[in-house]
Amino acid sequence: MKLYSGPLSMFGAKTEIAVREKGVAVDVEHVPFALTTLYEPKHPDVARINPKQQVPVLIDGDLELFDSTQIFEYLExxxxxxxxxxxxxxxxxxxxxxxxxxxxVFFPNVVLLMPRQRALASEAQAAEAVGAIHAFYEEMERVLDGKEYLAGAFSYADIAFFMAQFFAGFLGASMPSTHARLGAWRARVGGRESVRQVTGAMVQFLKKHGLSVAAR
Ligand SMILES: N[C@@H](CCC(=O)N[C@@H](CS)C(=O)NCC(=O)O)C(=O)O
Structure with a gap:
């Protein structure tokens, strides 16, 4: 199998973590990506397979899939x-x-804090996004009441939210330390080998480009 992802792709990272958790042998290729030009030019396989021209894309023989959640379903x-x-x-x-x-619901607010989107947004829009991010943290703190993971046992829901909050964290909207259950959850999920490998590579990519991020 072949998985196209990106060095700084939140959705790609979800699938990279999932294939590691499943122990599925996959050749992971990061498509060209630069902080200035982003995903342009598109990788030809991604452009051919995904009408939205986005990673992740998974190829298993003659089966060609795109969208991280569709890929989760196939892996399951x-x-x-x-x-x-x-x-x-x-x-x-x-x-x-x-x-x-x-x-x-959560991640679109995080996207608004990314440099390009933030430059186009007003102060009010940015403040609204940060408010929505914090409201979501509060909701997840409640969801974690009596649970180690969001849906009981470790699941794709944890993979998705871990990656989304990881991006929120390095874009300046990390979860407050007052959310004790979320903090413990983040340490639990972030300590998994699959997650350490994928986020570790992202941290290295950011460092190489002069950006610092605390590995969460
Ligand atoms: N809903 C899609 C979203 C995929 C997505 O937004 N991918 C981004 C990278 S994280 C991308 O390839 N962007 C390039 C572009 O839109 O031009 C999924 O779950 O896979």
């Missing part, structure tokens, strides 16, 4: 053990919703 079907969605139907539905909320 391909290798059910260890499970990364809860087995219970209702718990699984809740976990899927948490993963979606991380990508589509």
């Amino acid at each position: 079907d391909l290798k059910p053990d260890p499970p990364l969605w809860p087995r219970d139907r209702r718990a699984r539905a809740r976990a899927r919703l948490l993963e979606l909320k991380s990508d589509e």
Whole structure:
């Protein structure tokens, strides 16, 4: 299998962590990416396979997939053990919703803090994004009441939110230390070998470009 990701891709990192957790043999290739030109020019395979021209893209023989959540679903079907969605139907539905909320409710606010988007946004829009990020942290602190991971056992929901909050952290909107459950969760998830490898490589990439980030 081949996985196209990027050196600073939040969605790509989700899938890189998932393949490591699943123990699936995958050749990971980072497409060209620079802080100035971002993903231009697009990698030809990514441009051909994904009409949105985005990473991650997974190729397994004649199966060509894109979108990190679609890739999660395929990995789960391909290798059910260890499970990364809860087995219970209702718990699984809740976990899927948490993963979606991380990508589509929380992360868009983080994207607004990225240099290009921030330069185009007003102070009010940036403040609104930071407010929404903190409201989400509070919600996840409540979700973690009585749990070690967001959906009970470690799941794709944890992978998604760990990566999203990692980006929020180095863009200046990290979770406050007053959220004790979230802090413990972050240490628990961040300590996993899969997560250490993927975020470690990102930290190195940022350092190489003169940007510092505390490894979280
Ligand atoms: N919903 C997609 C989002 C993918 C996405 O936004 N990928 C970014 C990198 S993190 C990308 O390739 N951006 C390049 C572009 O949009 O031109 C997923 O879950 O995979």
